[in-house]
Amino acid sequence: MARRAGHGFSKQVGQLLVIGFDGTAVTPHLRRLLEQVQPAGVILFARNIVDAQQTHQLLHDCRMAVKVPLFTCVDMEGGLVDRLREVFGPTPAAAEVFASGDERLFGTHGRVVGQACHAIGFNVDLAPVVDLALPTSQAVMRTRAVSADPEQVVLYAQRFLHGLRQEGVWGALKHFPGLGEANLDTHEELPQVDKSYERLWAEDLVPYRLLRRQTAFVLVGHANYPAVTRDVLPASLSGHWISDILREQIEYRGLVISDDLEMGAVLKTMPIEEAAVGHIEAGGDLCLICHSEENVLRAYDALRRRVATDAEFAERVEESARRVLALKRRWQAAERKTLVPSAAKVRRLSRQLWEFSERVRLATIPEQGEA
Numbered sequence: 001m002a003r004r005a006g007h008g009f010s011k012q013v014g015q016l017l018v019i020g021f022d023g024t025a026v027t028p029h030l031r032r033l034l035e036q037v038q039p040a041g042v043i044l045f046a047r048n049i050v051d052a053q054q055t056h057q058l059l060h061d062c063r064m065a066v067k068v069p070l071f072t073c074v075d076m077e078g079g080l081v082d083r084l085r086e087v088f089g090p091t092p093a094a095a096e097v098f099a100s101g102d103e104r105l106f107g108t109h110g111r112v113v114g115q116a117c118h119a120i121g122f123n124v125d126l127a128p129v130v131d132l133a134l135p136t137s138q139a140v141m142r143t144r145a146v147s148a149d150p151e152q153v154v155l156y157a158q159r160f161l162h163g164l165r166q167e168g169v170w171g172a173l174k175h176f177p178g179l180g181e182a183n184l185d186t187h188e189e190l191p192q193v194d195k196s197y198e199r200l201w202a203e204d205l206v207p208y209r210l211l212r213r214q215t216a217f218v219l220v221g222h223a224n225y226p227a228v229t230r231d232v233l234p235a236s237l238s239g240h241w242i243s244d245i246l247r248e249q250i251e252y253r254g255l256v257i258s259d260d261l262e263m264g265a266v267l268k269t270m271p272i273e274e275a276a277v278g279h280i281e282a283g284g285d286l287c288l289i290c291h292s293e294e295n296v297l298r299a300y301d302a303l304r305r306r307v308a309t310d311a312e313f314a315e316r317v318e319e320s321a322r323r324v325l326a327l328k329r330r331w332q333a334a335e336r337k338t339l340v341p342s343a344a345k346v347r348r349l350s351r352q353l354w355e356f357s358e359r360v361r362l363a364t365i366p367e368q369g370e371a
Contacts, residue, residue, distance in 0.1 A: 012321035013303045014038035016280055018073060020290035024050050026061035033293060034065035037300050040286055040324050041071025045083060052087050052120050052341045059121035069328045073124040076113050079143045088116050088350045092360045093143035094128060098156050100363035106156045110163020112356045116349055118167045119341045126172045126219055128160045130207035132180030140185050150206035157207055161214055173211060175221030175259060176246060177235055178204025186222040190234055190265040197228045212252040216327060219257050220284065222265035234265055236279055243283035255323060257286040262295055273302035281313065285320040
């Protein structure tokens with residue numbers, strides 16, 4: 001007998017969502033949202049972060065509102081994407097660290113970022129960027145991308161990821177399958193990357209191929225690749241990219257998370273309900289929705305409705321929920337609890353970060369006589 005659609009799976013839908021919100025504390029309203037949705041994770045931005053103690057308390061209170069261990073996420077790359085600048089001071093950009101040419105500093109970059117993240121309660125850093133630093137995307141990516149050479153990108157990302165893991169934080173490779181040839185900002189528009197699959201495999205996909213066993217997360221971007229898929233969908237909603245290439249050909253076994261589904265590249269072409277269902281249907285595991293409570297609830301309700309009426313989709317949800325929960329069980333066994341960071345600890349981490357920044361600065365100053 002066929003299993004009835006939605007049987008027992010609607011309760012798992014929240015484990016397919018990582019959500020953002022406004023505010024710097026868990027209000028009764030936010031607590032009700034967390035209790036209702038039971039998300040897999042939360043993500044904080046600069047708007048949520050005042051200081052170390054407040055951020056630690058905010059993440060603690062988010063954890064207390066859900067029944068399953070929580071992914072506590074942040075975008076912390078350094079440079080242009082530095083959510084902890086007001087807490088610990090500025091962190092160098094990836095391109096600045098890479099320009100030092102010192103592989104030890106690549107790993108130290110991951111460690112100082114990981115120390116800062118872990119100290120205030122984060123266990124996931126949505127970094128590093130492994131897009132190639134190509135002229136086409138330079139105006140958009142700037143110092144976020146490190147090199148046009150995929151082997152050098154792998155070297156930096158491998159060291160950075162290892163540094164994060166030494167401090168109890170998981171990283172995420174982004175933005176699959178690569179924005180190196182994208183000349184539009186996906187926050188606003190859907191870029192088209194006119195590049196053959198053969199060139200993508202030999203260039204942009206190299207970091208994912210070589211690091212597939214070293215990252216727990218791959219974040220899928222919102223560019224379209226018409227020469228590969230012959231459609232107008234962003235990769236984040238493409239079964240060909242997620243299921244056929246990332247899962248089958250590259251043999252990646254970790255979690256697949258979308259880039260923010262509220263970006264213009266997505267919402268200018270479809271409602272959030274269609275985007276959330278589309279990402280999961282394509283083989284994704286986690287829908288990232290960073291801003292609007294309304295969009296979180298609309299996506300959550302759409303996923304539940306689809307589970308209730310579509311047995312095949314319900315099984316797809318079960319597969320992802322099982323993968324999410326398995327990783328959380330692994331983390332729970334090894335997780336290092338963090339105490340509320342003291343003012344002295346914040347000063348020490350700020351000093352370490354400053355010293356690291358000075359090492360990077362000095363390493364990138366040309367020696368006398370060099371041109």
